[in-house]
Amino acid sequence: MPHRSAVLVLALGAFAIGTDGYVTTGILRSIADDFHVSVPVAGQLVTVFALSYAVSAPVLMTLTANVGRRIMLYGSLGAFLLANLLGALAPDYPTLLVARVLAGAAAAVFMNTAVAAATAMTGERHRSRALALVMGGLSVATALGVPIGTVIGALGSWRTTLGLITGLAGLGIVGLALTLPATPSPPPITMAARLRVAAEPAVLLAVLANACAVAGSFTVYTYLAVFAREVTGLSAAGVGWVLFAWGVAASVGTATGGRLSERRGPDRAYLTGVLGVVAAFAALALAALVARVAEGPATVVFLAATAAWGVLYWIVPGAQVQRVMDRAPAAPTIAVSVSSASSYLGVALGGGIGGATLSIAPSWTLPLAGTLLLTLAATLTSRQLPEPTTPRPLPSPQDA
Structure with a gap:
């Protein structure tokens, strides 16, 4: 190269x-x-x-x-x-x-x-x-x-x-x-050209779903260090290892997402990642509740759910790039830049919602708040799933 x-x-x-x-x-x-x-x-x-x-x-x-x-x-x-x-x-x-x-x-x-x-x-x-x-x-x-x-x-x-x-x-x-x-x-590239691509209905729906998915995940990730210390009792350095595990899981998820997109298509891969994070968040909330009576088992569940979350969430970004490029074949570069902006809007929204949640409720409610946004993302994504192809029936002898 x-x-x-x-x-x-x-x-x-x-x-x-x-x-x-x-x-x-x-x-x-x-x-x-x-x-x-x-x-x-x-x-x-x-x-x-x-x-x-x-x-x-x-x-x-x-x-x-x-x-x-x-x-x-x-x-x-x-x-x-x-x-x-x-x-x-x-x-x-x-x-x-x-x-x-x-x-x-x-x-x-x-x-x-x-x-x-x-x-x-x-x-x-x-x-x-x-x-x-x-x-x-x-x-x-x-x-x-x-x-x-x-x-x-x-x-x-x-x-x-x-x-x-x-x-x-x-x-x-x-x-x-x-x-x-x-x-x-x-x-x-003019601002008008960027806005035209962003306003295309298929692209707009895809980036809205992406903003919700990212916001749902970052409602928890922004405060993961605080959340982890409250549930597991780990030290600040120990939380660093939790973040390391999440990062390693992210690498696995990125590779897995590429293969999944090739086999099932980017839309279904994207939906798989979003719904998988919902399941992981349910386990995180459960671990936080169990920690009050059994910190050891809760820690194990928390760490396993965090690793699963890392894998599943990082299926989403790669699939999203393919999704928006497919929806704007005449301007794929602009579509990707619009999608990238929606991701950072999601990070900002997630940080704000997570902070507001912590201000009025205990930390175990963070995954629940994130799940609401992820569910909205899944709903928007499911509306864009391609119709399954079914083989055309062979003509019967009578039709012949």
Whole structure:
């Protein structure tokens, strides 16, 4: 594959962004304690990052359509570095909140530009492989970056975790300087073109279902570290291992989802993942209730359900990409960007709903709140399932 080193550097940038986007989940308690705010309030750091990403992606990519890719990559990764440095040094909660908004906007520009640059550098023949490497940076962040950042935050400080992400962004900038070739700018995509694709009924229904599915899962994931400690009694470092297990399960789910989509089609694979998460959430709620009388068995059930959830949820993203591309064959790239924005809207919505739930109810109700959103996603998805094909009956002798 041509320019493999540059693609790997882009994957490193994606790893830093993926870690930054999700690691707040594991260090919420430390942030809340440092700034003397509640955990639900601290959880809004996840919400504002995701909301900033979702809103900034189409707007900033449209406004910077005529800017060269090299400038976009350096500028966005540099802004991401500064935003995390500001977060690591934040003297108060409002400053940290602003830093998360800036980091989300920079992350959106970098990821969209990195995907376009990777495909342009490697050509049509190696496009799928290049995309897999760049997007793999996000998957590896889920499996390794988030739990490592959580453990670092538990052993040291959440500020150290953000400092580590700042360092990763710095390495990415150096790597770009050493490896990035000149790449032509793509034809600009107007906001009107993006809105036209998003407004197509089939695409709109698919992205609405996706926003609900992601929101349902992140209603729990945003507060997983807090939830796990209350149910299992694990230490903060032990919760890091729970997040690691979820990340490893995510890798299994990504691979499983690809095969399932090939065999049953992306719509049925997507629905399988969503309904599977509903079942896993039922087990999580049960474990939380049982923990009051039998913590040991509850811990086993909780960990098993968390691993199953990781596998089943990560069937969804790959299937979703295929779903929206199938529904917009004339503009698949735009459809994928619209779907990506819906995913981050879902993360923001899930963080907000999870925080509101924790403010008025015990933590075991989080999976129940998530299940409501997942059920809505399943309902919307089932409306788009293709009709099963049935063999045409052979003509009878009388018909002949």
